[in-house]
Amino acid sequence: MRLPAAMLLILCAAGAAWSQSATRRAGRPRGARRRRRPATRAHFRYATNAGRWGQTKGVVRSLFLLPEVKKGMETALERDPRVPPAYALAGIVYYEVPGLFGGDLEKSEALFRRGLEVDPRFTGLPVGLARTLIKRGRIPEARREPPAVLDEKAPGNVADWMLKDAPEALASLAGRS
Secondary structure (H helix, E strand, O other): OHHHHHHHHHHHHHHHHHHHHHHHHOOOOOOOOOOOOHHHHHHHHHHHHHHHHHHHHOHHHHHHHHHHHHHHHHHHHHHOOOOHHHHHHHHHHHHHOOHHHOOOHHHHHHHHHHHHHHOOOOOHHHHHHHHHHHHOOOHHHHOOOHHHHHOOOOOOOHHHHHHHHHHHHHHHHOOOO
């Protein structure tokens, strides 16, 4: 149970890094005025922070925060559907939460696939998709995802790819996921 918690924390950090580097990726100089989209980032940050708080307080308390996390991540995706970490967060939430409390493997798979359409270089998405497919019992299909992570020449976040995504892809290929 610790591995998914660590993965969510790493995704939260990736989301924060993504939101801070968005101005530099847009090609603007550091001091230039930027177009404001604070609501999208605010909802994404709220959802990730609520998830972090729930993890530190335990499973039972985090279930009470689940509606808040879902509302924040859905609002972030509605306002700006081009945010790959939001798809990863939503996919992980629907993957990790038991079906009795609103988890949905079909929805998780759809979110990971939509996220891959937005940014195929965000290597956390194929790893999450592979884990979801394994949990759904679609092992042959799941084995096609990890090589995409391992063969990626220009990952969106090199640190995540090297420290988290590539080792998880290797583990899922070996059947330890």
